[in-house]
Amino acid sequence: MSEYRRIYQRGGSYFFTLVTHQRKPLFSDANHVDILRRAMRQVMSTRPFTIHAIVVLPDHLHCIMQLPDGDADYSSRWREIKKAVSRQIAPLSNERNERMVWQRRFWEHAIRDENDWQRHADYIHYNPVKHGLVTRPALWPWTSFHKAVERGIYDPEWGLQEPPAISHMDCE
Template identity: 50%
Template sequence: MTNYRRDRTPGSTWFFTLNLADRSSRLLTERIDLLRTSFRAGMRRHPWCIDAIVILPDHLHALCTLPPGDNDYATRWRQIKSGFSRALPHGESISGSRRSKGERGIWQRRFWEHRIRDENDFERHVDYIHHNPRKHGHVERVADWPWSSFHRYVKAGILPADWAGNGDDIDIGAGER
């Protein structure tokens, strides 16, 4: 098995992207209650702070901070992904490689992570997360996407409800994911 080099700085904040294996699927939003249940179960076993998150039909982005001294984000995502997959009925297309390992064909095997370096990096990734449904054409206004921490930021008074209304007033330079 390939040994990927991953930054394992304990207690850090991370930006993550996780994708479904079938990128044409709408499974994450169609089965949002199962995904929420999987997040809650995983967080009971291994708490962490979800600073920002957006769930799209075929992928999600999250900005999460690990507890001091903890660097095990991989276990958290494995538990969330496997809990979600186990709750779904079988029937997805599964490659021979996955079948031989007893895996489902719901998620892409890996995920993408980036350790947040400073406050500016944090803010750019929060903006990227909240703007993502608009970027993908799911909504015209960020406020219209229901599966986003954007609403929590508005309720806390951090962002106005009309933030990024036309998309011209923010820097979403976190990158294309």
């Protein structure tokens, strides 16, 4: 059994990676991405959180989520999101009552400071290029990069080359 311990900070910001079961490219289907969006909004309506950056790739997603002050429970939020998506994408369960949509766990990293936040946001937005899906982040449809450009955080041509600050990062 793993000795991995999660960090829970009330009101904290976290970087997450969630992966589909056996890396199936479930989110190549735009309808599945819409199911994910609806599930996130549904959970957000009862258990508030803010997504500051996100990218949905065919077999995984990355995001930066911030929890409300006084709340550190990101695990139940992801459990509810994953359940809602799974019910719609895979209506049948296996003998353990699991729907084979997601890997059982997810990876989290507590954001430490502004520099850490920016590196992880860059990692998120550059990820479709890293995986060879597009030649620049602006060409990927399922990303918060477009909103970040509108807010002046990124230039539309950002990401033509891998930013040096993320070249060593591997959050897959």
